[in-house]
Amino acid sequence: MSTTRRTFLARCASGIAATTVAYQTGTTIAAKNDRPVFGLIGAGWQPETKRQGRGIAIGTQAASLADIPVICELDSVAADYANQKICGGNATIVDDYRRVLDSPSIEAVLIATPDHWHAKIAIEAMRAGKDVYCEKPVAVTIQEGQWLRKVARETGRVFQVGTQQRSEYDQRFLKAIAMVRDGRVGNLRRIHIGLGPGWKGGPFATAAPPTTLQWERWLGPAPLTEYIPQRTHRTFRWWFEYAGGQLCDWGAHHVDIAQWAIGQENGGPVSVGGTATMNQPLRGGMPTRSDMYNTPIEFSVTCNFPGGIEMLIDSTRNGITFEGDRGRFFVNRGTLEGIPVDALKDQPLDDDAMTKLYRGRQPTSHMQNFVDCLKTRDVPISDIATHHRVLTTCHLANLALRLGRTVQWDAESERVVSDEEANGLMSREYRSGYEIDSV
CATH class of the missing domain: 3.40.50.720 (NAD(P)-binding Rossmann-like Domain)
Incomplete structure (x- = not known):
């Protein structure tokens, strides 16, 4: 220096x-x-x-x-x-x-x-x-x-x-996980995750960046490109250069709960494939235009997990449905509903069901959990290791849609099986001066 x-x-x-x-x-x-x-x-x-x-x-x-x-x-x-x-x-x-x-x-x-x-x-x-x-x-x-x-x-x-x-929304997601693990739907067969559709947009016009925004530094590791207002603020999510669309936005939340419920928070799918309506044509999984959103709009992706569990992720109503051979129920941020939920009135979960999930602690706010772990040095409730595994499923869904084919995943080696083009999309180049030192 x-x-x-x-x-x-x-x-x-x-x-x-x-x-x-x-x-x-x-x-x-x-x-x-x-x-x-x-x-x-x-x-x-x-x-x-x-x-x-x-x-x-x-x-x-x-x-x-x-x-x-x-x-x-x-x-x-x-x-x-x-x-x-x-x-x-x-x-x-x-x-x-x-x-x-x-x-x-x-x-x-x-x-x-x-x-x-x-x-x-x-x-x-x-x-x-x-x-x-x-x-x-x-x-x-x-x-x-x-x-x-x-x-x-x-x-x-x-x-x-x-x-x-993992912490909030009246702990209804924790309760949903506890119900699945307690067998309240019997043998789990299928999980349906709705995320809602991605945004459709473009072509957009370029413009001079506002004087209040440092555009070149905002781009950072991403490719240098002309300013388009729709690339910034909340709509950055619809560009693969900066995000992963709905599958990595809402998917990061709901796939997280689903994989935790089936004990795959440190695992992953064995195959991922589906179909989607894209904002623009892709070539080799990469956008062909710079003036349109490029993430999926409507989509339907099937992820197969060990044990024969099928996870369907699509652009329908936001929430998660757990389906087993003895029943089904639905959960999102506003509700937890279904016959197995109604049955909790007479057959409640064990008193410690939630604390067992919450690493032996009483559930609290997400930020309070972080602050508590700063003092104790315990692993927080949303740790990076399990989030990486969950987010991998979301990235694989995008990857399969971008390439237009099903991919086979080896969760142990963390590689796509016999598909080097797909493996090539697991990483990206960074703009000079903004590289990541991973060593």
């Missing part, structure tokens, strides 16, 4: 540290030594639609439990809004996440950038000695998930993934 850069970072770190004192965050005031110190990386805010990004949501949750003296954001409008909304205007605003990682006062980071930045920032954060809470999906390729799991093991950092269905 050059003297100039070292001096610059030292000044930045001292500036952040100077703000790490007792101050108002939301409605809570607490002393520094009573609370952990977090840095928020990525906020998100669209004033024209009044839509908040996930960084605002998790930052607000964290502010009741931790101090947040610094916010990193490449959109100055979003940065200012997040500072006022979460920190009462008291945080330091920076536009380079490395300033957060280089600060010795920051103990953990909250990562809520677009998905294509997740792995790079999280890996560098863990190597800088920071614990990590990262929004899902944590990776845009299977290889990135492997790297994250590897670095988390090497560094021993606490890594919580933002799959809040």
Whole structure:
């Protein structure tokens, strides 16, 4: 590191540290030594639609439990809004996440950038000695998930993934898992996961980037391209360059619950295949146009798991249906319904059914679980190892649709069987200057 850069970072770190004192965050005031110190990386805010990004949501949750003296954001409008909304205007605003990682006062980071930045920032954060809470999906390729799991093991950092269905929504998802494992539908045969359709869009016109957004740095590891407004904010999800469409957005939540229920949270499917309506023609699994969304719109994917369990993932009503030889029930964020659910009134689950799933602890909020694990150094409820396995299923679904054929998966070696073209889509090239150091 050059003297100039070292001096610059030292000044930045001292500036952040100077703000790490007792101050108002939301409605809570607490002393520094009573609370952990977090840095928020990525906020998100669209004033024209009044839509908040996930960084605002998790930052607000964290502010009741931790101090947040610094916010990193490449959109100055979003940065200012997040500072006022979460920190009462008291945080330091920076536009380079490395300033957060280089600060010795920051103990953990909250990562809520677009998905294509997740792995790079999280890996560098863990190597800088920071614990990590990262929004899902944590990776845009299977290889990135492997790297994250590897670095988390090497560094021993606490890594919580933002799959809040493992903790929240009145614990109805935990109850659903407990019901399946308790045999309330008999022998499980089929799981139907509805995610709703992806978005259709394009062709879009290019434009000059707004002066409030650092477009080149927003692209980061992704290919350099002209600015199109629909590539940013919430619609980044419909471009493979930055995300994985509905299959990696909602799929990261619902496939997670389904694989946990069948005991495959550390395993995976044996085959994945299906059909989809795409936004544009693909060649070799890659987009052929730069002015249209390129992720699936309507889709139907069948994943076959060990034990003869079939998982159907499609673009119908959002939620999960568990089907066995003695009944079926449905769960989503708003309801848990079906005859086996009604039967719980007279035949309730064991009192400890939920705590057994929650690693022997009483279920709490997702952010509280993260903060608790910072103190105990326990594995959090949404750990990176199991999330990687779940997200692999989602990536394989996209991969099969992009190539237009069924793929056979070896979960032990984590390779597609006898299909090097498919294996080639498990990784990607990074733009010069934004590579990920996975070693």
